[in-house]
Amino acid sequence: MNPVNVSGRAARLIEVAAEQQLECLIVSDRSNIRWLTGFTGSAGTLVISGDHLMFVTDGRYTNQAEQQMSAAGVEQFEIVTRRSVAEQRAEISARIAGCRTGVESSVIAHDEWSVYASAANVVSSDSLVRQMRRHKDSWELDRIRRAANIASDTLEELSDMLIPGVSERDIRDELEYRMRRAGADGPSYETIVATGSVNAASPHARPTTRTLEDGDLVVIDVGALIDGYHSDMTRSFVVGEPSAEQERWFDLVLASQSAGLERIEPGVSATAVDAACRTVFEEAGCSDLFTHGTGHGVGLDIHEEPFIGSTSASILAEGDVVTVEPGLYRVGTGGIRIEDLVVVTATGFENLTSLSKDSPCPQLLRTI
Amino acid sequence: MNPVNVSGRAARLIEVAAEQQLECLIVSDRSNIRWLTGFTGSAGTLVISGDHLMFVTDGRYTNQAEQQMSAAGVEQFEIVTRRSVAEQRAEISARIAGCRTGVESSVIAHDEWSVYASAANVVSSDSLVRQMRRHKDSWELDRIRRAANIASDTLEELSDMLIPGVSERDIRDELEYRMRRAGADGPSYETIVATGSVNAASPHARPTTRTLEDGDLVVIDVGALIDGYHSDMTRSFVVGEPSAEQERWFDLVLASQSAGLERIEPGVSATAVDAACRTVFEEAGCSDLFTHGTGHGVGLDIHEEPFIGSTSASILAEGDVVTVEPGLYRVGTGGIRIEDLVVVTATGFENLTSLSKDSPCPQLLRTI
Numbered sequence: 001m002n003p004v005n006v007s008g009r010a011a012r013l014i015e016v017a018a019e020q021q022l023e024c025l026i027v028s029d030r031s032n033i034r035w036l037t038g039f040t041g042s043a044g045t046l047v048i049s050g051d052h053l054m055f056v057t058d059g060r061y062t063n064q065a066e067q068q069m070s071a072a073g074v075e076q077f078e079i080v081t082r083r084s085v086a087e088q089r090a091e092i093s094a095r096i097a098g099c100r101t102g103v104e105s106s107v108i109a110h111d112e113w114s115v116y117a118s119a120a121n122v123v124s125s126d127s128l129v130r131q132m133r134r135h136k137d138s139w140e141l142d143r144i145r146r147a148a149n150i151a152s153d154t155l156e157e158l159s160d161m162l163i164p165g166v167s168e169r170d171i172r173d174e175l176e177y178r179m180r181r182a183g184a185d186g187p188s189y190e191t192i193v194a195t196g197s198v199n200a201a202s203p204h205a206r207p208t209t210r211t212l213e214d215g216d217l218v219v220i221d222v223g224a225l226i227d228g229y230h231s232d233m234t235r236s237f238v239v240g241e242p243s244a245e246q247e248r249w250f251d252l253v254l255a256s257q258s259a260g261l262e263r264i265e266p267g268v269s270a271t272a273v274d275a276a277c278r279t280v281f282e283e284a285g286c287s288d289l290f291t292h293g294t295g296h297g298v299g300l301d302i303h304e305e306p307f308i309g310s311t312s313a314s315i316l317a318e319g320d321v322v323t324v325e326p327g328l329y330r331v332g333t334g335g336i337r338i339e340d341l342v343v344v345t346a347t348g349f350e351n352l353t354s355l356s357k358d359s360p361c362p363q364l365l366r367t368i
Numbered sequence: 369m370n371p372v373n374v375s376g377r378a379a380r381l382i383e384v385a386a387e388q389q390l391e392c393l394i395v396s397d398r399s400n401i402r403w404l405t406g407f408t409g410s411a412g413t414l415v416i417s418g419d420h421l422m423f424v425t426d427g428r429y430t431n432q433a434e435q436q437m438s439a440a441g442v443e444q445f446e447i448v449t450r451r452s453v454a455e456q457r458a459e460i461s462a463r464i465a466g467c468r469t470g471v472e473s474s475v476i477a478h479d480e481w482s483v484y485a486s487a488a489n490v491v492s493s494d495s496l497v498r499q500m501r502r503h504k505d506s507w508e509l510d511r512i513r514r515a516a517n518i519a520s521d522t523l524e525e526l527s528d529m530l531i532p533g534v535s536e537r538d539i540r541d542e543l544e545y546r547m548r549r550a551g552a553d554g555p556s557y558e559t560i561v562a563t564g565s566v567n568a569a570s571p572h573a574r575p576t577t578r579t580l581e582d583g584d585l586v587v588i589d590v591g592a593l594i595d596g597y598h599s600d601m602t603r604s605f606v607v608g609e610p611s612a613e614q615e616r617w618f619d620l621v622l623a624s625q626s627a628g629l630e631r632i633e634p635g636v637s638a639t640a641v642d643a644a645c646r647t648v649f650e651e652a653g654c655s656d657l658f659t660h661g662t663g664h665g666v667g668l669d670i671h672e673e674p675f676i677g678s679t680s681a682s683i684l685a686e687g688d689v690v691t692v693e694p695g696l697y698r699v700g701t702g703g704i705r706i707e708d709l710v711v712v713t714a715t716g717f718e719n720l721t722s723l724s725k726d727s728p729c730p731q732l733l734r735t736i
């Protein structure tokens with residue numbers, strides 16, 4: 001399996017920083033560090049001064065950082081190992097002393113910010129790396145695609161579990177176990193299995209011991225993780241025969257999701273995609289039942305730029321990987337959400353989610 | 369299953385805050401919020417002004433907060449729902465305006481701190497709730513005990529997997545799956561299964577596809593989660609017959625761990641426990657192979673107060689739940705760590721980890 005190659009990323013970041021008159025950068029966000037260096041550990045701070053990369057960590061991670069940064073093709077770097085957080089911050093302060101320094105002010109705790117603010121002219125540079133991370137290269141897309149396929153295949157394989165007597169937790173447990181057995185490093189996030197007229201009405205419900213009953217709506221939101229990259233998908237089902245209302249909701253959500261997907265191409269605003277989804281519900285008089293955002297970027301974080309909602313300022317660009325996931329929810333009925341993960345291409349998009357979504361009946365999945 | 373009862377906790381916090389001349393408190397840490405209110409969601413901020421509790425969250429969590437805070441016995445509270453983070457912060461700023469306000473400065477991002485600092489006289493009150501959380505009540509101990517039992521029983525059940533050809537990931541997958549099937553909400557943290565002369569030499573290794581070989585050392589660090597409460601344990605094994613060196617290491621680590629446990633009682637300093645463990649290794653001339661801290665508190669967080677290490681300032685008190693987990697690590701040999709979870713009692717401690725630790729041979733576990 002070819003390893004991640006990060007070469008060139010730090011150099012591009014340094015160019016962008018220079019355009020903003022930043023002499024130094026402190027990168028604290030774990031996903032940003034991983035994207036720039038290949039380092040996967042849980043402790044350490046990357047300091048960029050001029051074109052020099054210094055990674056400050058504790059003794060647990062010295063060898064790992066050395067190995068991973070070399071293997072990932074980081075051009076030149078220095079590892080500084082200090083035992084305590086206070087010593088690490090002192091090293092960083094010495095390096096940035098007197099410089100105009102960009103710091104991730106929405107990530108870094110106030111205590112740590114205060115230390116650097118007494119050594120340098122610190123300013124917020126929150127979005128620099130995050131914006132660069134939007135564009136996925138082929139290595140990243142390969143990971144996301146594999147993660148998406150594992151989630152799709154596993155959910156298809158388990159669709160015959162959607163029968164009366166099986167609990168939400170039963171389904172969650174099998175999904176997460178079998179995704180790992182299929183090669184995932186783990187679930188991409190806490191798998192949602194929300195069933196029935198109450199639980200399925202909550203978009204972010206956690207699996208409970210509730211068991212499926214005939215006629216239930218079932219919302220399953222599941223993803224896999226490969227080399228730090230996430231996938232994200234949702235399918236909704238009916239146990240047994242759908243009622244007329246369930247059929248109508250299903251058709252509406254599918255139409256809404258299709259309308260959103262149809263808008264996806266470079267240069268289109270995130271608000272236009274959001275509006276396309278909402279308009280279908282508005283015309284049906286049920287837009288108040290769509291209670292969350294339409295989508296979000298996916299990569300090293302499960303929620304990242306660009307976000308797709310009514311107040312988003314983002315314009316879609318080639319290489320963005322985003323979800324489109326409208327839904328309808330009402331206590332008493334339950335909920336339906338349909339979510340695909342797509343990558344924006346030069347001319348439109350490629351859908352990374354292979355599992356059929358044309359029927360609310362789980363038994364029909366296998367025939368497609 | 370009786371629900372959590374948090375009544376009285378906020379009142380005690382308000383007393384402590386008043387002693388420190390704090391008129392308001394902003395609680396941002398998720399575990400602190402859960403401990404004070406019973407709320408388990410992922411977004412929201414608790415604001416205490418005088419004896420008034422205001423919980424500020426977004427629309428996804430209004431009903432959940434209302435239900436959970438009522439069920440948990442929060443005496444009096446107000447839920448304020450605002451859609452955007454900016455609107456939520458504005459509400460909080462209005463509430464604390466002009467007050468001397470304690471903020472969790474090691475938790476809260478600098479951006480958020482800045483908003484409150486322009487509205488009030490904000491000071492750091494990081495440790496207030498964390499220190500109160502040290503003392504576990506009987507409801508909390510019941511959860512931790514059940515989590516510890518599930519992890520112990522599952523590891524015992526799987527000890528016959530420790531044979532050549534099985535991979536680290538195979539063992540991890542089965543452990544986490546079966547803990548859930550036994551009633552855990554999930555694993556307590558990323559399960560460690562570290563094997564052989566290289567992987568087992570890293571105290572915090574992640575499971576790989578490496579398969580067990582005859583003569584391997586195997587370090588398994590696993591815990592379960594129940595109602596937000598964690599357990600934590602480590603056992604070390606040899607595949608096949610232990611070598612003389614492996615036997616010696618095992619005996620040393622067991623002696624070190626026993627020496628640490630023997631010191632545990634109210635009033636003893638964390639450094640004394642740490643020193644008891646280290647002295648065994650020093651006398652054997654191998655203290656340089658013990659490369660991490662001796663232990664930590666466990667509760668709603670897997671790592672919390674009190675920490676047990678050479679620079680810890682904590683004094684153990686009744687109700688503390690802590691790990692004692694010395695180990696030896698060297699590339700070429702591998703590693704051995706033995707970790708129990710104990711609760712400090714009025715006269716000493718109770719060991720919450722039931723699984724035998726007297727033999728490095730997995731096949732002997734079942735006979736004890």
